[in-house]
Amino acid sequence: MTDDGAGDRLQVRVFFGEHTIAEYAGDGAGALRYAEAMRRRFPSLRVSTEPLPRKLVQR
Secondary structure, eight states: OOOSSSTTEEEEEEEETTEEEEEEEEEHHHHHHHHHHHHHHOTTSEEEEEEOOGGGOOO
């Protein structure tokens, strides 16, 4: 893995309307598992998965 950005760190957010009700940031695999779990648990809510902004990633 190269150090050319955020790498595989992701931010997952769960929204109820315009309000964020849950947020998780972590490694790619963990974040994707979390996102899938939230989609199963809350099928009618929006779940977003985005790369973690570079300035927030600590190496």
